[in-house]
Amino acid sequence: MKAFLGTGLLGANFVKAMLRKGVQVQVWNRTLSKAKALEVEGAKVFENIVDAVTGVDVIHLTLKDDDTVNKVLEAASSGFSSGVTIVDHTTTSRQGAVERTKHWKARGFTYLHAPVFMGPPNALESSGNMLVSGDQQVISRLEPALSEMTGKLINFGPEEGKAAGIKLIGNSFLISMTAGLSDALALAKAQDIDPAAIAALFAEWNPGAGAPARLDKLREGDFSKPSWELDMARKDAGLMMSAADEKGVRLIVIPAVASQMDSWIAKGHGSDDWSVIAKDNL
Known part of the structure; x- marks a missing residue:
């Protein structure tokens, strides 16, 4: 028997997937109507959180922060069965995951942070990626069940909280990518280019395919053999900002990057590879 606390878009689809696999699930959500919507799928819904976790072996969570x-968890704890396992899929801070693991272990319960790169459709289809780290015996015990929830379970080793940190890193890239796409659309608008042309470009040229090689270059830390000189990249950034300014279009990412470029050019790195702007973070 499992409990699921937090039945928003992601949590609700996790529950549906479990139920369709024949797992009995008790659910609770702060907004009761969201939990009630799962009754037609076969979930047992509780208004009282203590009742929702009573008698279960594993408690899953997808919450806010x-x-x-x-x-x-504190509100539910009086209903915990002896030795219950808590699996938290919430995106949280690394320190928070570490502290909760220690806190609940001291109280006789197992807590595992297992954040995901999964949208609601992935949760329903059991596809996508789930991240774990920490006690390898705990992970080994839970791996079969967690693997059924996702397309790929990625184990980052014994360090507590590492999965939480990796999730934030991944999300930072997703945020940056979306902001970059916003700038691409802004430049298209400024130059009277149909956004469909951007889609056509990316259908033929996938800039994301170069991310692993770019990351390797950054990790190597040698910027003396440029594939794109910083001076030239800064010139292009200037063209972008001028095009946007002429039409009163706002760019999100490029002005901030251009400022970093100016700082490194002033330090004498204009002929280095433009990725030298990341040097201080290596």
């Missing part, structure tokens, strides 16, 4: 997770 560290504070919400802490409050929800």
Whole structure:
């Protein structure tokens, strides 16, 4: 028997997938109507959170943040069965995951942070990626069940909280990518180019395919053999900003990057590879 706390878009589809595999699931959500919607799927819904976790072996969570997770678990704790396992899929801070692992272990319970790169459709289809790290015996015990929830379970080793940190790193890239796409659309608007042309470009040329090689170059830390000189990249950034300014279009990413470029050019790195702007973070 499992419990699921937090039945928003992601949590609800995790529950549906479990139910369709024949797993009995008790659910709770702060907004009761969201949990009630799962009754037609076969979930057992509880208004009282203590009742929702009573008698279960594993408790899954998909909530908002560290504070919400802490409050929800504390509120539910009087209903925990001896030795219950808590699997938290919430995106939280690394320190929060470390502290909760220690806190609940001291109280006789197992807590595993298992954040995901999965949208609601992935949760329903059991596809996507789930991240774990920490006690390898715990992970080994839970791996069969967690693997059924996702397309790929990625184990980052014994370090507590590492999975939480990796999730934030991945999300930072997703945020940056979306902001970059926003700038691409802004430049298209400024130059009277149909956004469909951007889609056509990316259908033929996938800039994301170069990310692993770019990351390797950054990790190597040698910027003396440029494939794109910083001076030239800064010239192009200037063209972008001028095109946007002429039409009163706002760019999100490029002005901030251009400022970093100017700083490194002033330090004498204009003929280095433009990725030298990341040097201080290596």
